[in-house]
Amino acid sequence: MNRRIGLLGGSFNPAHSGHRAISLAAIDALDLDEIWWLVSPGNPLKPEAGMAPLAVRLASARAMSRHAPIRPTDIEARLGTRYTVDTLVALVRRYPNHRFVWLMGGDNLAQFHRWRDWRRIARMMPIAVIARPGYDRAAYRAPAMHWLRRFVHPAATARHWTTWRLPALVLLRFRPDPTSATRLREADPAWQRRFLPRRAPDAP
Numbered sequence: 001m002n003r004r005i006g007l008l009g010g011s012f013n014p015a016h017s018g019h020r021a022i023s024l025a026a027i028d029a030l031d032l033d034e035i036w037w038l039v040s041p042g043n044p045l046k047p048e049a050g051m052a053p054l055a056v057r058l059a060s061a062r063a064m065s066r067h068a069p070i071r072p073t074d075i076e077a078r079l080g081t082r083y084t085v086d087t088l089v090a091l092v093r094r095y096p097n098h099r100f101v102w103l104m105g106g107d108n109l110a111q112f113h114r115w116r117d118w119r120r121i122a123r124m125m126p127i128a129v130i131a132r133p134g135y136d137r138a139a140y141r142a143p144a145m146h147w148l149r150r151f152v153h154p155a156a157t158a159r160h161w162t163t164w165r166l167p168a169l170v171l172l173r174f175r176p177d178p179t180s181a182t183r184l185r186e187a188d189p190a191w192q193r194r195f196l197p198r199r200a201p202d203a204p
Helices: 017-029 055-062 075-079 084-094 106-110 118-122 135-139 144-152 155-163 183-188 192-193
Strands: 003-010 032-037 070-073 098-105 127-130 170-172
Touching: 003 017, 003 084, 017 032, 017 055, 017 127, 017 155, 017 170, 032 055, 055 070, 055 127, 055 192, 075 084, 084 098, 098 106, 106 127, 106 135, 106 155, 106 170, 118 192, 144 170, 155 170
Parallel strands: 003 032, 003 098, 032 070, 098 127, 127 170
Antiparallel strands: none
């Protein structure tokens, strides 16, 4: 069964309404059947300090994605992959009948050149970049964008991404959601408790 799947990777520390909003908007813009949230066991470009356990972050993602065509998964941990390129290679092999598009924020495009084998990622599947407030200039001037610019498709044609020759890039702009995982953690330092497995009551 051919399915059109968007892939959104991240720490989801915690998952929040901004993740949900851009996912739902991307589903509409790209005519997707579903989006998979790839909850990372560890981001090589982010410090480990302050990172909640994977089980907690996955639980927050499942809570935030309820009643939506969004599937949070810890498949990277199960595959044992650390870098996005390795995860995508494994997914393409495991699901040959699915069509995948990689989703990333403009902040990630600004540092995409630091990702392992980023050109290989671009040659593997289309990339949809979602604008983030405050990152437009950095994204458009990013080293990776100097190479990717020639492969940009108009946003109005985004629903036809399965027909594009690779590499292919589309820049999408949705109503911004100001929610920030950093601010959520600062406002509620004990947020993890809400997603910890419930402890069974002691036997009488």
